[in-house]
Amino acid sequence: GDSVTQTEGQVALSEEDFLTIHCNxxxxxxxxxxxxxxxxxxxxxxxxxxxxxxxxxxxxxxEATYDKGTxxxxxxxxxxxxxxxxxxxxxxxxxxxxxxxxxxxxxxxxLVVNP
Amino acid sequence: xxxxxxxxxxxxxxxxxxxxxxxxxxNNHDYMxxxxxxxxxxxxxxxxxxxADSTEKGxxxxxxxxxxxxQENFSLILELxxxxxxxxxxxxxxxxxxxxxxxxxxxxxxxx
Numbered sequence: 553g554d555s556v557t558q559t560e561g562q563v564a565l566s567e568e569d570f571l572t573i574h575c576n577x578x579x580x581x582x583x584x585x586x587x588x589x590x591x592x593x594x595x596x597x598x599x600x601x602x603x604x605x606x607x608x609x610x611x612x613x614x615e616a617t618y619d620k621g622t623x624x625x626x627x628x629x630x631x632x633x634x635x636x637x638x639x640x641x642x643x644x645x646x647x648x649x650x651x652x653x654x655x656x657x658x659x660x661x662x663l664v665v666n667p
Numbered sequence: 668x669x670x671x672x673x674x675x676x677x678x679x680x681x682x683x684x685x686x687x688x689x690x691x692x693x694n695n696h697d698y699m700x701x702x703x704x705x706x707x708x709x710x711x712x713x714x715x716x717x718x719a720d721s722t723e724k725g726x727x728x729x730x731x732x733x734x735x736x737x738q739e740n741f742s743l744i745l746e747l748x749x750x751x752x753x754x755x756x757x758x759x760x761x762x763x764x765x766x767x768x769x770x771x772x773x774x775x776x777x778x779x
Contacts (some may be wrong), residue, residue, distance in 0.1 A: 561707075584766070588768075589694045593772065593773075593774055594770075594772055594773075595671075595732070595757050595759070595770025595771050595773055596757075596768075596770050597769075597770065598767045601767075602767070625735070637684065641709065641710065645765050645766075653698045653715075653717065653761060653763050653764060653765040654712065654725070654765070655765050655768060656772065657709050657711065659708065659709040660708070660709045660710075
C-alpha cells in the first residue's frame with residue numbers, strides 16, 4: 553500500500569541554520585503531497601501542498617518541490633527561527649487508492665531550534 | 668474560520684471504565700476523523716465518517732467505537748479503557764479529497 557517515509561525523527565538546529573527534512577513516498581497513483589506543522593499544545597495544521605510533478609509548495613519561508621522521479625517532497629527553509637520549533641508531518645492523498653480522503657502520514661519530525 | 672472543537676481537553680480514566688471523547692465541527696465538512704498520537708508512531712487513524720449515522724474503521728479500530736449522530740458531531744467511545752489507550756487523541760474534519768484537514772486541539776487521555 554501507499555506509504556510516507558520521513559528520514560529524520562528529530563532535528564536540532566540553531567537560529568539561522570538551513571533546514572532540510574526528507575520525505576519520500578510510495579504510491580500506486582499520482583498523489584497529492586502535503587506538509588503539516590504541529591506546534592506544542594495544538595493540532596496539526598496545513599503548511600502547504602502540491603499535486604503535480606515539479607510543483608513547488610511554500611509558506612512561511614518553508615518550501616518543498618514535488619519530484620515524481622525521486623518520489624520525494626523534501627521540506628526546506630533557508631534560515632530557521634526559534635518559533636519554527638514544532639513537529640512536521642509529510643502526508644499524501646491518493647485518488648487511485650480507495651478513499652482519497654484518508655491521508656497517509658509520515659511519522660513526523662520534531663524540530664528544535666535553539667536561540 | 669474553520670473550527671473543530673474537542674471536549675474534554677484532558678481526562679483521567681480508570682482501567683475498565685467507559686470513556687467518551689466528543690468532537691464538534693462548524694466547517695460544514697462531510698468527513699470527520701479520529702486520530703491517536705503517540706511518540707514514535709505519529710498520527711494513526713482510528714475511525715472516520717463521511718456521512719451522518721455511518722462510521723468506517725481506520726487503521727487501528729480495535730478497542731474503539733465511533734458515533735456520528737449528525738454532520739457536526741463525532742464521538743469516540745472506549746467501552747473498556749485500558750492502559751495502552753493512554754495517548755493524545757485528535758479529531759479532524761475535511762471535505763472530500765482532504766485537500767485540507769482541520770484538526771482540533773486534542774484530548775490528552777490518561778488511563779490509570
